[in-house]
Amino acid sequence: MILRQTREETHEETYDCRDAFADELVRLARADSRVVAVCNDSVGSSKLGAFAAEFPDRLVNVGIAEQDMVGIGAGLANAGLVPFVCGAATFLTARALEQIKADVAYSLANVKLCGMSPGLAYGALGPTHHSTEDLSWLRAIADLPVVVPADPAQTRAAIRWAAETEGPVFLRIGRFPVPDVSPPGVPAFTYGRAVRLREGVDATVVATGTMVSRAMRAAALLEERGVQARVVNVSTISPLDREEIVAAARQTGAVVTAEEAVPTGGLGAAVAEVVLETRPVPMRLLGTRAFAPTGEPGFLLEHFGLTADGIARAVLEVLGLDHV
């Protein structure tokens, strides 16, 4: 296919959002003595080294014990602190799912759950380490905002919002390198609002996290084919910005979703629910639909079609143009 030649060729500068997270958390801790960090032997992978150096008493490393970690987070919140509970997203969410539901969300505990290195970030470490179900699981829990920043600016803004807002939050902090996607001049993150990054009339690509920059490149490829694709960055998966999704369906008539996760229950399902309830249009839900084979993250994204090419192909397919 003609699109293949441009696959993943980019000269953009990319960032690990954990660095923005770690830096902003230290800033927050300097300004507010209630801010504490909790982790599961993940000082390195959660990038808490600088925090630990500056605030050794305010880092609670519980060891390899995620249920304990989330319960302790709820207890710290009860004591009046603002805990950022950090661990690899796959273990934080899967091992402590009931604690997240009962101790945090149902208890309305002021806990900021930070799922690090989500999606396929752990690459060849395999499906046991891929956090691809977290969005589905957490989106099903009431009163738990699920926030997925797409770049460093969104990461900083999202954790500032989380610290200032009383109540539970899950933040999915990416490790996979991403370029800046936030447009200048608008707030990098507004809770519950999706950001329209590119206008288009033929179809909409709704993407989150690492897939947002890929969706933008897909739109550029599609433009070469004469297809005007809108791109929407959903950084709050739950609660979803229904108005923006309905507008996409009404105004462009076709929707493709893209996420580094299973679309079953995740962003894809969330968008599909709104589209189905309000303005049914043809859709394609891109994501990880199986346990991944062995390979590095970039390879795995290719494998699942989670590339600019893959997204562009899905748009052509949903428009019935794939054989043209």
Added chain:
Amino acid sequence: MRPSPTTITAAPPGHDVTDLLPDHDAIAEWRGLRERLARADRDAAAAALAALAGGIRRTVISTIAGAGLGHAGGDLSVTDILATLYGAVLRVDPADPGWPDRDRLVLSKGHCSVALYTTLSTCGFFPAERLSTFAAPMSPLNGHPSRRSVPGVETSTGPLGHGLPVGVGIAVGLRLRGSAARTVVVLGDGELQEGSNWEAAMTAGHRGLTSLTAVIDRNGLQQGARTSATNELEPLADKWRAFGWEAVEVDGHDHLALLDALTAPHDAGRPRCVIARTVKGRGVSFMEDRVEWHHKVPDAEQARSALEELR
């Protein structure tokens, strides 16, 4: 419609409660009891706590019978523990449930909500009349305690093995904030089969949480059978000691023994585990030590008979 940033009900630092309001008459009565207990000799203290526990037991039975739901056996085994804690030990303010320096009580065995609700209402956290709504549609008094709707409930419990990690977090947080407040977690013995308890026990021992006390309602029964027949817990005290705790064993229906165990200074740098030996269904002969009363509901005749015994 766009999602509103206020989709989450903002929870104030204490509680988000609009339905159950403090009962100031009950608070005054409870404060009077606390003052009398502070001055009482041991015999008088034992008598006052026994009277408090007896009242809670009777209300537990009538509440469960009225609602057609509840865990009578465990409620009656934990009653003396809760009565001693709220009657003589915990520094709480029912008029201000979110007081930052309050002592915290976490009921990890959340299925015994009726004993907790009754105790809280006895202290005046909310009017006792509201107990009759237990488990009714839209009642704040759910089958398991919810922090959302019941003042005095520190964290929502029900699924087992959740209370101790939360209690550890509270104790760590209070220490970080320089508060002298204490944290007490009441656990069922059966729920110690959940591994999360031992994760938390390890953390509490490692961190030397002197302000933390775990009280185990050691009635020896779980939902389906004896704990010893299901997944043996003994040697229980040794397990806690091995995790860096001090452990004491007491008669969990002896108010003075409980009082001593709950008020003696801790060994430096050690959390304390109080293993309170109790009888499930305590006080009602046909319920005592009977596994089926884990969550059997007394019919009208059984309730009448139980109340007669508890008089």
